[in-house]
Amino acid sequence: MKHRFFSFSISFVLVVMAFVTTFTQLAQEKQPAVTPVHKQTSGQSASPKRPLYQIDATYHPERDEVAAKMKVTIPHKGRDAWREVFFHLYPNVFREWKYGKEGKPTKPGYIQVSQVKVNGRAVKEKLVRDEIMRVPLVQPLAHGKTAQITMDFTLRLPHGGTRLNTFKHTAFLAQWYPMLAVKNQSGWQIEPYTTVGDPFYSEMSNFQVSFHLPEGYRLISTGKNLDSGSFVTIKQDRVRDFVAVLTKDYQKQSAKAGGIAVNLWYLPGMEKAVAPLLHAATQSMNFFGKIYGKYPYDEVDVVLGETGFGIAGMEYPGLITSIPTMQTEAGIQPAVSVVAHELAHQWWYGVVGNNQAKEPWLDEGLTTFSEFLFMKEKMKSDEHEFLRRATKKADEIHQVAGITCVDTLYSYPDIFYGLMVYIRPAAMLFELMDELGRDKVLEILRAYYDQYQFKTATTLDFIRVANKVAEKDLTPFFREWLYFDKG
Ligand SMILES: [Zn+2]
Structure with missing residues (x-):
């Protein structure tokens, strides 16, 4: 999902900070987490037998x-x-x-x-x-x-x-x-x-x-x-x-991304967003397919419209929803980053699964990284400075509130959720690119996609794959970025 009020901007970070001081109170009212994250077990083993509905x-x-x-x-x-x-x-x-x-x-x-x-x-x-x-x-x-x-x-x-x-x-x-x-x-x-x-x-x-x-x-x-x-x-x-x-009521326009049919569904009044979003959808399907591995289905549907309070877009297997337009610094524009985000979820959540309630960062973090990488390399929209500042704010929030990037859904007040679960893990992967190079990080993600496709992965599985591909122990790096554990 992408949060509607998540305009990825510094003003968002400032709003987040305004809530930090009231967090302790909020946290006391929250239900305790269902299971401590550290007790996660490893991913399920492959089985050819699946439930049939x-x-x-x-x-x-x-x-x-x-x-x-x-x-x-x-x-x-x-x-x-x-x-x-x-x-x-x-x-x-x-x-x-x-x-x-x-x-x-x-x-x-x-x-x-x-x-x-x-x-x-x-x-x-x-x-x-x-x-x-x-x-x-x-x-x-x-x-x-x-x-x-x-x-x-x-x-x-x-x-x-x-x-x-x-x-x-x-x-x-x-x-x-x-x-x-x-x-x-x-x-x-x-x-x-x-x-x-x-x-x-x-x-x-x-x-x-x-x-x-x-x-x-x-x-x-x-x-x-x-x-x-x-x-x-x-x-x-x-x-x-x-x-x-x-x-x-919905009408569609279609295009192809490689062999995949991309259908954009829209309602009267949304026509202006159709061509740019269909273009963004085919470009992002091509981009993610190239850097991570093949999308395994024949078709993907992008359905424009409102799907609930606070939700800009939502991912499902083979189908995403997105608002048609969004407020940006350049005014109201087609919601390109929302479409890219939800389509990246086809790889992270759709094909490689994770327990979204217990380890939400694992799909949202990788998806937000994918979205930012697409926006940077294909849309010339570089958010490097925003990521740097957001990372610093996440550190401050952790110090006040104690939450990390690897907690369960139930640990986060809504206002901190995006920064901890989406943005800081995305910043982490850009930092890893600075350290290991772009190609090595994409090799890690490709190996992770390859090894866990049609299965369920955990944070530990992800770190294991990264260490193996990088041929070095990145555990301290991930512990610092995700767990705020400076060793
Ligand atoms: Zn998402």
């Missing part, structure tokens, strides 16, 4: 509703047998909004699950929190086995929701179906929702999603677009999530 959904715009049947085939992973599985029901956070009045939907939304069966036998699911559902397994799921869970669900779309939203003749379906939680060596990863950052974590899965669409609607999604029709089925393998935009 089969969803058959019908959209009823007249009642803001999606009614669906879902079958999820879940392979066992790890050593111990499973007695239960957990699903995230993110739409339920919009039922009774607890996250500040600015982002409150104008009309609530929710998801209702029924008829849950495991391997054909009815079971009693339970909400352990509003947005977390536990499904007991009839028999323990042992190594090498799969469980088949079926359920019906009804999604009521909020109005004015963050990411999940509907307006006029368009529905943004983000985190819209029961999403299987990740189980790793630390157990089930069921971190709570928050409006700071992106509290989502899911593993690579295969999808077969069918939509019954009302007349005149079309589907834009994580998968390859098909010509519109009243019934469409999309198959997409090896993605972490499946987002869908159902719309009567």
Whole structure:
């Protein structure tokens, strides 16, 4: 995600500093972090078996509703047998909004699950929190086995929701179906929702999603677009999530970035931003593909529009959202840096995954670095001085507030989040370029992409790859920049 109020400027840094003095108070009111970051385990090992979601959904715009049947085939992973599985029901956070009045939907939304069966036998699911559902397994799921869970669900779309939203003749379906939680060596990863950052974590899965669409609607999604029709089925393998935009109003212009189709979707009134943003999108897809490695899908969709309070853009597999224009020092301009940022997430978060709730810097830091590098080398916009000053401010904030770049989402007040999680790690990689050279740093990122694509990586994995490629121990460098540990 890119924060809307994140104009990367010195005035932003000054605003941040104004909040430093009140931080201690704020921090006391915050919930404790779910798990200390230092207890992170290593990335998951490769497994050819992935969950398969089969969803058959019908959209009823007249009642803001999606009614669906879902079958999820879940392979066992790890050593111990499973007695239960957990699903995230993110739409339920919009039922009774607890996250500040600015982002409150104008009309609530929710998801209702029924008829849950495991391997054909009815079971009693339970909400352990509003947005977390536990499904007991009839028999323990042992190594090498799969469980088949079926359920019906009804999604009521909020109005004015963050990411999940509907307006006029368009529905943004983000985190819209029961999403299987990740189980790793630390157990089930069921971190709570928050409006700071992106509290989502899911593993690579295969999808077969069918939509019954009302007349005149079309589907834009994580998968390859098909010509519109009243019934469409999309198959997409090896993605972490499946987002869908159902719309009567969006139009598109397309271009190619190498062999990849780049589609820019826009609404009436956004025409001026279309050509520059389509150009920026194809340029950034080419740029990131060249420096990091191949984008593994056939197509990417850029959907212009508002997707929630404070959010300039959001990343999903194969699809991003972005505001069409933004305020810059040169006045209102097409949101080129937002599009570049969200597209860089296709590499960092989309293909190489990380637990975004526990280690948000790992995708946001690498993505912000990618965005700044693109803006510098392709758009002639050099933010070196801003990064230098922001780094200094981050040091001061750390001294007052104790937070670092490697904390969980729940540790940061919103105002410090961008500086610590996005900007300082980006400045770190530019500093590393000064020390090792541009080519060596890009070689590190290429090796990291190559080694962890379609997997989940951790901070320690990243440092390990960097040390190996650089052929020297960079751990003290990373400890100083990320952990503020000066040895
Ligand atoms: Zn981001």
